[in-house]
Amino acid sequence: MKIGMIGIGDIAKKAYLPVLAQTKGIELHVCTRNEETLKEMAETYSIQHLYQNIDQWLASGITAAFVHSSTESHESIIDKLLDNGIHVYVDKPITYNLESSTRLMKKAESKGLLLMVGFNRRYAPPYMKLKELAEPNMIVMQKNRGHHAGEARQFVFDDFIHVIDTLLDLFPYPIEDIRVRGKQENGLLHHVVLQLESAQGTAIGIMNREAGTSEEKVEVMSATETRKVINVNEVISHIDKDSLTLGSDDWQPTLEKRGFHGVIATFLEAVTDGSVSPNHYQRDLQAHLIAEKIVETLG
Missing domain, CATH: 3.30.360.10 (Dihydrodipicolinate Reductase; domain 2)
Structure with missing residues (x-):
């Protein structure tokens, strides 16, 4: 299963890449504008699928994506992912206001896609x-x-x-x-x-x-x-x-104790099974x- 990641800041480096790089059955596709960060990803985790262009990344065939970019960029990135039929996991918050967060959650629900917030x-x-x-x-x-x-x-x-x-x-x-x-x-x-x-x-x-x-x-x-x-x-x-x-x-x-293993596994299982609980959208929005x-x- 092809899994994307966009935005490689501290939380991605400390919590998500160490877990995902060891997860069997996934092919990781990483997108960031920072060329030095891409080199670091290749050297540290032997990731082969690296992108600086978001459109090329979106066209790579990823089924789901982890969004770790700045909160200000969440709305536009999530919109693009949902428009391309891609399930989304996003660092909290979805956006900085309820109106846009609600719009994105309703959009995901209407498309039968998962929009999961990283409440580890x-x-x-x-x-x-x-x-x-x-x-x-x-x-x-x-x-x-x-x-x-x-x-x-x-x-x-x-x-x-x-x-x-x-x-x-x-x-x-x-x-x-x-x-x-x-x-x-x-x-x-x-x-x-x-x-x-x-x-x-x-x-x-x-x-x-x-x-x-x-x-x-x-x-x-x-x-x-x-x-x-x-x-x-x-x-x-x-x-x-x-x-x-x-x-x-x-x-x-530590990453297991703090819930990162569990939240990542839950997202990937939901993507694989195509199962979203009926109250998921409201629960992550509450x-x-x-x-x-x-x-x-x-x-």
């Missing part, structure tokens, strides 16, 4: 352990950074959208209310707090970009147990005064809908 944390084994906890009554996720206050739309769509999607994935109840708070100074967003409410529980997402450090932690609580994950690593279970580490594996590769609400609320 859904497939991270430590976070999948959190989903085993029955009837959670509260979920709290923090994904903090130091000295990275930024423009609100980019802050929310580029980074906080991971928190939004992880909460949606872990929170099993219909959302009845959404509350948003944030701190802005001199045109920059410093922190944001999202609260999702249902009759059965609450999910809270926090990102502080002036926290002095980079840290990610998630707690899922129920009446009988609390489970915690720090920095997408092992799961710690707390029951009464006892604590137990669940599923810790120091030998598990985080964008809440991201847009956050930006509008913060003004």
Whole structure:
């Protein structure tokens, strides 16, 4: 199966090429305008099918493509891929606004093509352990950074959208209310707090970009147990005064632990099988809908 990749930045080099280069049964076709990057791909991964021209790349016979270019370029590239009948995997977000993201998702659905967003944390084994906890009554996720206050739309769509999607994935109840708070100074967003409410529980997402450090932690609580994950690593279970580490594996590769193996395999399997779940399009769009609400609320 011929698989394309366009845009070879840090995430492609660190997370996707190492996995795809070792995946059996695929022939990788890589497109980037940077000639030095093409040489690096040929030397590092022995990739033979390299392109600087997007039209030649589109005509190569690829069945599906991974889009790792700048977010600003996503819309035009995805349009071209869908127009050529090619399934798409795109780094989050689809675009920087809900309107264009919705248009592209509806276009993919109308053509019977997959448009999958790279929410790798859904497939991270430590976070999948959190989903085993029955009837959670509260979920709290923090994904903090130091000295990275930024423009609100980019802050929310580029980074906080991971928190939004992880909460949606872990929170099993219909959302009845959404509350948003944030701190802005001199045109920059410093922190944001999202609260999702249902009759059965609450999910809270926090990102502080002036926290002095980079840290990610998630707690899922129920009446009988609390489970915690720090920095997408092992799961710690707390029951009464006892604590137990669940599923810790120091030998598990980082890319597998962070969900990249799982999300890539899921996309390739869906392309091969031609199977798309009925709720896929709305599910991958939902985080964008809440991201847009956050930006509008913060003004």
